[in-house]
Amino acid sequence: MAAADDVKQLRELFGTNVLExxxxxxxxxxxxxxxxxxxxxxxxxxxxxxxxxLDVSSLDHFGDDPRFxxxxxxxxxxxxxxxxxxxxxxxxxxxxxxxxLWAGADWHEREVYDMMGIPFAGHPNLKRILMWExxxxxxxxxxxxxxxxxxxxxxxxxxGVAPLEGGPFVxxxxxxxxxxxxxxxxxxx
Amino acid sequence: xxxxxxxEKRRRQAVGRRGHGFFHKRLERIGRAVESPAHRKRxxxxxxxxxxxxxxxxxxxGNVIVTRVDAAINWMRKNSLWPMPMGLACCAxxxxxxASSRFDISRFGMEVMRFSPRQADVLIVSxxxxxxxxxxxxxxxxxxxxxxxxxxxxACASSGGMYRSYxxxxxxxRLIPVDVYISGCPPRPEAxxxxxxxxxxxxxxxxxxxxxxKVFFEDRS
Numbered sequence: 001m002a003a004a005d006d007v008k009q010l011r012e013l014f015g016t017n018v019l020e021x022x023x024x025x026x027x028x029x030x031x032x033x034x035x036x037x038x039x040x041x042x043x044x045x046x047x048x049x050x051x052x053x054l055d056v057s058s059l060d061h062f063g064d065d066p067r068f069x070x071x072x073x074x075x076x077x078x079x080x081x082x083x084x085x086x087x088x089x090x091x092x093x094x095x096x097x098x099x100x101l102w103a104g105a106d107w108h109e110r111e112v113y114d115m116m117g118i119p120f121a122g123h124p125n126l127k128r129i130l131m132w133e134x135x136x137x138x139x140x141x142x143x144x145x146x147x148x149x150x151x152x153x154x155x156x157x158x159x160g161v162a163p164l165e166g167g168p169f170v171x172x173x174x175x176x177x178x179x180x181x182x183x184x185x186x187x188x189x
Numbered sequence: 190x191x192x193x194x195x196x197e198k199r200r201r202q203a204v205g206r207r208g209h210g211f212f213h214k215r216l217e218r219i220g221r222a223v224e225s226p227a228h229r230k231r232x233x234x235x236x237x238x239x240x241x242x243x244x245x246x247x248x249x250x251g252n253v254i255v256t257r258v259d260a261a262i263n264w265m266r267k268n269s270l271w272p273m274p275m276g277l278a279c280c281a282x283x284x285x286x287x288a289s290s291r292f293d294i295s296r297f298g299m300e301v302m303r304f305s306p307r308q309a310d311v312l313i314v315s316x317x318x319x320x321x322x323x324x325x326x327x328x329x330x331x332x333x334x335x336x337x338x339x340x341x342x343x344a345c346a347s348s349g350g351m352y353r354s355y356x357x358x359x360x361x362x363r364l365i366p367v368d369v370y371i372s373g374c375p376p377r378p379e380a381x382x383x384x385x386x387x388x389x390x391x392x393x394x395x396x397x398x399x400x401x402x403k404v405f406f407e408d409r410s
């Protein structure tokens with residue numbers, strides 16, 4: 001059974017909780033209500049054969065409400081089908097942890113929490129994974145500057161502001177010549 | 190007992206003979222260079238009876254060097270730099286290549302990579318220093334005994350490199366003093382070797398004893 005059939009089945013099963021389904025170049029994406037997210041993923045894991053969680057990532061739609069979005073990439077072990085499940089999370093809300101479905105979700109969710117500041121309800125050990133305990137910011141949020149902000153944790157770590165020298169430097173993949181292609185400080189249109 | 194004495198006596202004689210002949214040959218060679226051509230034409234009937242111009246003691250000749258303490262100490266230090274490899278990123282791969290047979294820093298007496306900072310002389314910071322790692326690097330530097338030197342290898346260790354980011358320390362010189370910066374991303378082993386040779390040059394010019402005893406001398410005067 002292909003992923004498209006699974007999407008159809010999930011749509012019938014969860015009704016209005018499935019907000020949108022998108023097929024793009026053979027990739028199936030499912031947008032669901034946050035409340036039904038865990039249920040949908042449990043169905044995928046336990047009955048549809050998606051035994052592998054490839055990644056958990058997050059987006060910051062700064063200025064929108066709800067602000068954040070979590071994205072789950074799941075696949076069968078033989079990689080015969082793949083599915084992407086998305087759900088919106090409010091700024092003061094939290095996403096349900098899927099560590100009970102995939103043990104591998106543990107570190108993925110910690111990373112999302114560390115970088116974006118989305119808490120996962122039911123996570124067994126939700127603490128920072130890349131930055132240190134006590135670092136006050138969530139660096140992948142849109143309102144966090146690329147250069148960083150100063151912080152200080154005595155005897156643990158400190159951070160400073162990186163000089164950007166007119167940057168951030170942007171690469172233009174389709175530039176006409178090397179000068180236009182190489183990373184330079186430029187204003188994005 | 191008697192036999193052992195005999196053996197010892199013979200050994201001493203042998204050493205004495207060899208030593209005597211050796212030094213006289215050397216002196217003869219040195220002598221020739223300054224002698225006039227006419228003098229050289231003289232038949233060398235018995236070279237061992239050449240008269241010498243100074244009081245010469247064959248027992249100590251060759252065992253005495255006249256130099257400054259600083260020069261001697263610096264010479265010893267620069268030729269046995271024990272690196273503390275602080276491999277943090279891809280530069281560490283080049284560092285490993287430098288240490289292995291093709292490039293071989295044992296030619297400079299630096300092959301003894303010490304993974305204990307207590308035994309190391311030169312900290313080679315090779316790679317991106319993240320803020321999370323920065324204080325660990327500082328701690329290792331603090332644990333190294335004096336005299337010690339620091340080499341910032343590659344763009345990241347020197348200036349943060351391409352990582353203008355919230356997570357990366359913008360140059361290890363913000364935490365510890367750096368003696369030599371090596372450009373490159375990552376630098377080739379030749380560049381690292383040149384950097385270390387620059388460090389040797391720097392050590393040659395140090396006034397180590399004077400600097401160390403400065404407070405002592407100031408107190409005495």
